[in-house]
Amino acid sequence: MFVSTEEEHISLPLANGKVLENSSPIGSNPDSNEDELSQENPSNFMDVNVVQEDEKFQLEQRILNLEGEIGSLRNKERSLDEKRREALNKILDIKGCIRVFSRVRPFLPTDKRRTHQPISVESEKIVVRSGGSRKEFEFDKVFHQEAIQEDVFAEVEPILRSAIDGHNVCILAYGQTGTGKTYTMEGTTESPGIIPRVLQELFHLSSLDSSASFTFSISMLEVYLGSLRDLLAPRPSSRTYTAPRCNLNIQTDSKGSVEIDGLTEVEISNFTKATWWYNKGRRVRSTSWTNVNETSSRSHCLTRISIYRYGDALGGKAEVSKLWMVDLGGSERLLKTGAIGQTLDEGRAINLSLSALGDVIAALRRKRGHVPYRNSKLTQVLKDSLGDKSKVLMLVHVSPYEEDLGETTCSFTFAKRARAAECNRELSQESKKLREKRISELEEQMKEAEEGCQEIRTQIQKAEFLLTENKKLFVKKYEPIEDEETFPITPKENIAEITVTPRNSEKGLKTKVTSSVPRFMSATVASRQRESTAEREIHSRPKSLRSWARSSTQLSGSQSNSFSDRRFKAQLRTSNKRSRYSETNTIAGDIKCDDSDIKPSVLPQPQSKTIASSDPKPRVTLPHHRRRMSDLL
Numbered sequence: 001m002f003v004s005t006e007e008e009h010i011s012l013p014l015a016n017g018k019v020l021e022n023s024s025p026i027g028s029n030p031d032s033n034e035d036e037l038s039q040e041n042p043s044n045f046m047d048v049n050v051v052q053e054d055e056k057f058q059l060e061q062r063i064l065n066l067e068g069e070i071g072s073l074r075n076k077e078r079s080l081d082e083k084r085r086e087a088l089n090k091i092l093d094i095k096g097c098i099r100v101f102s103r104v105r106p107f108l109p110t111d112k113r114r115t116h117q118p119i120s121v122e123s124e125k126i127v128v129r130s131g132g133s134r135k136e137f138e139f140d141k142v143f144h145q146e147a148i149q150e151d152v153f154a155e156v157e158p159i160l161r162s163a164i165d166g167h168n169v170c171i172l173a174y175g176q177t178g179t180g181k182t183y184t185m186e187g188t189t190e191s192p193g194i195i196p197r198v199l200q201e202l203f204h205l206s207s208l209d210s211s212a213s214f215t216f217s218i219s220m221l222e223v224y225l226g227s228l229r230d231l232l233a234p235r236p237s238s239r240t241y242t243a244p245r246c247n248l249n250i251q252t253d254s255k256g257s258v259e260i261d262g263l264t265e266v267e268i269s270n271f272t273k274a275t276w277w278y279n280k281g282r283r284v285r286s287t288s289w290t291n292v293n294e295t296s297s298r299s300h301c302l303t304r305i306s307i308y309r310y311g312d313a314l315g316g317k318a319e320v321s322k323l324w325m326v327d328l329g330g331s332e333r334l335l336k337t338g339a340i341g342q343t344l345d346e347g348r349a350i351n352l353s354l355s356a357l358g359d360v361i362a363a364l365r366r367k368r369g370h371v372p373y374r375n376s377k378l379t380q381v382l383k384d385s386l387g388d389k390s391k392v393l394m395l396v397h398v399s400p401y402e403e404d405l406g407e408t409t410c411s412f413t414f415a416k417r418a419r420a421a422e423c424n425r426e427l428s429q430e431s432k433k434l435r436e437k438r439i440s441e442l443e444e445q446m447k448e449a450e451e452g453c454q455e456i457r458t459q460i461q462k463a464e465f466l467l468t469e470n471k472k473l474f475v476k477k478y479e480p481i482e483d484e485e486t487f488p489i490t491p492k493e494n495i496a497e498i499t500v501t502p503r504n505s506e507k508g509l510k511t512k513v514t515s516s517v518p519r520f521m522s523a524t525v526a527s528r529q530r531e532s533t534a535e536r537e538i539h540s541r542p543k544s545l546r547s548w549a550r551s552s553t554q555l556s557g558s559q560s561n562s563f564s565d566r567r568f569k570a571q572l573r574t575s576n577k578r579s580r581y582s583e584t585n586t587i588a589g590d591i592k593c594d595d596s597d598i599k600p601s602v603l604p605q606p607q608s609k610t611i612a613s614s615d616p617k618p619r620v621t622l623p624h625h626r627r628r629m630s631d632l633l
């Protein structure tokens with residue numbers, strides 16, 4: 001293991017045969033050697049240059065050792081993370097790729113209806129009593145009326161992790177109008193639902209994963225009267241975002257991946273921006289008044305988070321996964337809602353697509369060769385997130401009232417069909433026990449791997465801190481620069497400015513730098529490879545997504561050029577005052593979004609449009625492992 005800062009010693013051989021021990025921390029008091037040395041009689045030195053060379057060599061060695069140590073710690077972290085992913089995936093496979101939960105809405109204080117409750121919750125079952133008959137419906141999980149939003153999210157979190165790990169995920173809220181679908185998905189300011197929690201957790205979980213870097217983007221669309229409407233599409237002549245009445249085309253590529261032509265995709269770099277865009281889209285959604293709900297959703301509202309995962313193991317390529325969060329339109333019979341005219345048509349369209357969704361799930365259950373995805377836009381859009389290797393979570397919402405019993409039974413019948421989509425669903429008690437045992441074992445493995453990862457991350461942080469300190473010391477002692485006053489660093493001159501260094505000028509500079517810098521500052525073959533694959537990757541991405549990636553790659557290039565640059569050294573000095581690890585927190589920084597802050601630049605593209613937000617103060621949010629100095633050259 002590496003030695004902590006407090007334990008760092010610099011041993012200097014003296015002419016009188018003694019060895020001068022410097023026991024003070026390298027980073028905290030870099031001048032202490034000089035102080036002690038200056039107290040000795042200079043004539044005692046055999047050769048000052050020899051001593052200095054030796055000291056320099058030792059420092060260089062220490063830096064190289066630390067880099068090696070960090071590299072091997074990262075490998076360990078990667079393999080533990082791989083174990084964690086495998087265990088999680090196995091757990092989700094055992095639990096079932098299509099899981100069905102039920103949530104019973106509480107009685108609302110505003111509701112004047114009778115409160116006789118025909119349904120009761122028993123463990124993972126819901127019992128429906130009506131006119132002397134008793135029916136039982138089993139679910140993977142039941143949320144009773146007192147269940148809070150946190151309880152629901154606790155069940156969503158594992159599949160969110162799975163989405164970050166690279167699987168397509170689909171969370172669907174199903175149920176009659178007014179049973180709480182929107183409440184579960186969106187929630188309120190006091191009790192946020194799944195979507196805001198997912199958005200927050202995305203940034204949190206991805207910041208913990210130092211084996212990869214992530215970018216996220218959001219798209220929102222509505223399936224309205226059988227056509228698709230882009231909820232984030234900007235109107236060219238207006239500052240207000242309203243969905244144009246358009247019908248988007250759905251394309252499926254040779255690998256079965258679904259892409260929606262012209263759908264706006266907005267890169268989201270932090271939680272605040274993500275929420276801002278989500279609220280924009282939400283406001284455009286079609287709602288209307290019905291007998292059952294004052295603001296009844298008249299469409300299916302689909303929120304897609306695209307997760308781009310860049311890992312060293314992926315050779316610079318992005319692994320893309322989709323996370324769909326779907327607030328389905330109300331499933332009620334049309335007479336009950338008192339719908340007429342347009343609202344009646346909307347209700348019919350909702351029911352047709354819900355029925356198509358049921359057919360798709362039923363076909364998946366029977367493992368039929370033909371799955372009727374094409375029968376509705378809803379199932380076409382979700383095609384690659386409902387089938388193989390995807391994780392589906394359906395939350396069936398029901399009302400607690402007796403007069404809604406007919407609708408409740410319909411919803412339960414739909415859920416039963418969906419639940420049976422998993423083979424071996426009806427397991428014997430013995431098999432259930434075995435299943436539970438296996439899940440506990442895997443959960444234990446996952447926990448161990450997570451704890452191991454956490455421990456290694458702490459070690460990496462310490463080693464990186466030590467490495468930075470040693471590098472600063474090296475620069476200070478052996479690459480002295482002019483005073484900071486001569487090259488003042490104003491707050492505007494942040495790292496982002498360095499990233500715009502023109503690539504053309506790099507070659508010459510790079511040659512010069514590599515010939516004069518110490519070994520530890522030279523680019524390794526791997527780091528050069530990483531840089532060039534990242535470059536290739538950027539060119540293969542949609543234009544508007546390039547800006548982020550470009551800045552990360554150029555950071556490598558420009559930092560490498562400028563390591564010997566005086567300004568960069570001064571930058572290093574100023575950065576001394578703050579912890580470099582705090583930079584990761586900026587990912588969820590408090591950036592205020594409004595129309596003027598975010599300037600959508602919709603680029604004409606064959607597939608999806610992407611809006612890259614132009615942050616006036618762009619922040620560099622590179623993961624730590626990308627900032628190793630050897631990588632920067």
Ligand SMILES: Nc1ncnc2c1ncn2[C@@H]1O[C@H](COP(=O)(O)OP(=O)(O)OP(=O)(O)O)[C@@H](O)[C@H]1O
Binds near residue numbers: 184293296328397
């Ligand atoms: N679990 C709950 N706890 C407290 N209030 C709830 C809960 N579920 C629903 N509500 C309240 O019930 C009302 C109707 O809920 P909501 O609008 O979410 O229904 P919905 O199923 O989305 O309806 P629609 O299909 O018409 O959009 C809202 O006022 C909501 O706040």
